[in-house]
Amino acid sequence: MRHWVDSNSLFSSCFGLLVLALAWCSANGCDLFTGKWVLYPSYPLYSASACPFIQKEFSCQKNGRQDLLYTRYRWQPLHCSLTRFDGLKFLEKFRGKSIMFVGDSLSLNQWQSLTCMLHSAVPTARFNITRLNDVSTFAFLDFDVKVMLDRNVYLVDVVMEKIGRVLKLDSIRSGKLWAGIDMLIFNTWHWWNRRGPTQPWDFIEYRGVIKKDMDRIQAFELALDTWAGWVDANVDPSKSLVFFQGISPSHYNGTLWGEPKAKSCVGQRQPLPGTTYPGGLPPAVDVVKKVISKMKTPAKLLDVTLLSLLRKDGHPSIYGLTGSTGLDCSHWCLAGVPDTWNEILYNLILENHSSVNLKFNK
Numbered sequence: 520m521r522h523w524v525d526s527n528s529l530f531s532s533c534f535g536l537l538v539l540a541l542a543w544c545s546a547n548g549c550d551l552f553t554g555k556w557v558l559y560p561s562y563p564l565y566s567a568s569a570c571p572f573i574q575k576e577f578s579c580q581k582n583g584r585q586d587l588l589y590t591r592y593r594w595q596p597l598h599c600s601l602t603r604f605d606g607l608k609f610l611e612k613f614r615g616k617s618i619m620f621v622g623d624s625l626s627l628n629q630w631q632s633l634t635c636m637l638h639s640a641v642p643t644a645r646f647n648i649t650r651l652n653d654v655s656t657f658a659f660l661d662f663d664v665k666v667m668l669d670r671n672v673y674l675v676d677v678v679m680e681k682i683g684r685v686l687k688l689d690s691i692r693s694g695k696l697w698a699g700i701d702m703l704i705f706n707t708w709h710w711w712n713r714r715g716p717t718q719p720w721d722f723i724e725y726r727g728v729i730k731k732d733m734d735r736i737q738a739f740e741l742a743l744d745t746w747a748g749w750v751d752a753n754v755d756p757s758k759s760l761v762f763f764q765g766i767s768p769s770h771y772n773g774t775l776w777g778e779p780k781a782k783s784c785v786g787q788r789q790p791l792p793g794t795t796y797p798g799g800l801p802p803a804v805d806v807v808k809k810v811i812s813k814m815k816t817p818a819k820l821l822d823v824t825l826l827s828l829l830r831k832d833g834h835p836s837i838y839g840l841t842g843s844t845g846l847d848c849s850h851w852c853l854a855g856v857p858d859t860w861n862e863i864l865y866n867l868i869l870e871n872h873s874s875v876n877l878k879f880n881k
Contacts, residue, residue: 549599551863552822556790556829559593563854564604564862565639570853572638572648573631576624576840579852584838586788589852594826594859597794602869604862606640610662612868613701617665621697622706623672625767628850629704630655630668632857633864637666654696669696672710672719675742683721685729688741694749703754704864705746705818706764708803709849711739736802743810751815760871761818762864763811766803768824769849770831774798784848787832796828819867823860830856 567573567580567590575582594601618633620626634657638646645660653670676690697703712735713719723730725741754761773781775798776791804824811818827833833856839847851857 549596551596551599551601551866552825553794554594554596554826555792555794556592556826557595558588558591560591562593563590564858565635565854567635567854569639569642570635573635573853574627576835576847576850577628577631577853577855579835579838579855582835582838582842584835584852588788589830589832590854592790592830594863601862602866604636604858604865606637609865609868610637610641610659610664613662613664615663616701617667617699618702618704619667619669619697619700620704620706620764621669621671621674621693622704622764623670623709624850625709626704626706626764627668627670628767628853629706629764629857629860630657630666632853632855633861634666635853636858636861667700669693672707673742674705674707674746677720682729684719685722685724686720686738688723688725688738689745691745691749694753698753700759702760702762702868704762704764704821706767707742707746708739708766708807711735711803736806739803740806740810743806747810747814747818750818754816756816760868761816762821762867763807763818764860765821765823766801766807767849767851768801768828770834771848772798776828776831781831783836783846784831784834785836785846787834787836789832791829791831793829796825798828800824800828819871821860821864821867823863826859827851827856 567578573581580587620630637659638644641659641661644662647658647660649656649658655668655670657666658664659666671693673686674691674693676687676692678685678687678690710719723733723738725738750761770776770784770787771782773779773783775796777797781787801824804822807820811820830851833851835847835850835852837843837846838852839845839850841847
């Protein structure tokens with residue numbers, strides 16, 4: 520005896536199973552960092568023109584970039600969906616609290632993205648932006664929320680001594696600025712391979728031994744060990760959230776993404792399809808994961824490398840700080856890829872806040 524199944528009922532059943540599956544993934548944790556980019560009609564999350572404080576190096580549209588397809592992609596994890604960023608809910612949860620990005624210009628990129636995302640959610644709310652030495656503060660006055668940036672390219676110290684500028688891999692005096700912050704998002708890597716005139720140190724020191732130079736990956740790992748030790752000794756995981764931003768990639772060699780004729784990111788208009796990057800991950804990723812795995816107070820890794828590697832189209836290229844005379848395939852246009860970093864950060868906060876005594880407002 521045949522049983523006929525109504526197509527609408529079948530669709531409803533399948534849809535219900537899909538919802539249950541996504542709910543299960545959300546409740547049991549989901550790999551938010553493996554997925555693909557899809558065009559989404561309601562993106563970007565904000566208009567660049569409505570965010571007047573974006574710095575020139577990230578203001579690609581103001582600098583003449585006319586193609587806007589790169590702003591319309593949404594990151595889709597393979598086995599679940601991201602909760603859409605809710606700026607008002609974010610500010611309410613962090614009412615009376617402080618957030619600090621610590622790192623190089625990629626931290627600046629992400630900090631500016633988050634402030635734009637929040638400002639667009641409450642465009643009439645009062646705010647001010649101040650800078651004291653290396654710390655910039657974007658304060659949302661109506662919520663008593665501070666979103667801060669500490670410009671610190673190595674996390675460990677660079678000290679001027681008689682012999683010159685010394686990069687001290689086992690010294691981290693800057694930590695005094697990070698104490699008591701409710702959420703910290705750290706980042707370093709972009710400057711570790713600098714050489715020549717742009718290298719901001721003359722010698723490296725570790726445990727009293729001074730060298731003219733050393734293997735940069737090894738130096739990076741030693742510095743991260745020092746940072747991890749600071750977190751373990753100074754952060755109470757029941758009161759503060761700690762994230763590591765992850766390694767943001769560059770796109771200066773088309774061979775790595777299967778396009779040998781492309782000398783750089785110039786003219787790239789679309790992400791790579793699929794879920795893998797032909798050139799593989801930079802070695803710094805393994806170092807970060809290794810160091811975090813040994814921490815007593817593990818930082819949550821905002822593992823943005825793969826999803827950003829797929830976005831060869833998202834860089835300022837010739838629409839950055841120096842315009843057509845320069846080339847920037849390292850930083851990111853805003854609106855753009857760092858908005859996704861912050862959307863994932865938001866999802867991780869929702870996932871982790873129950874174990875942290877931040878006393879979020881509901």
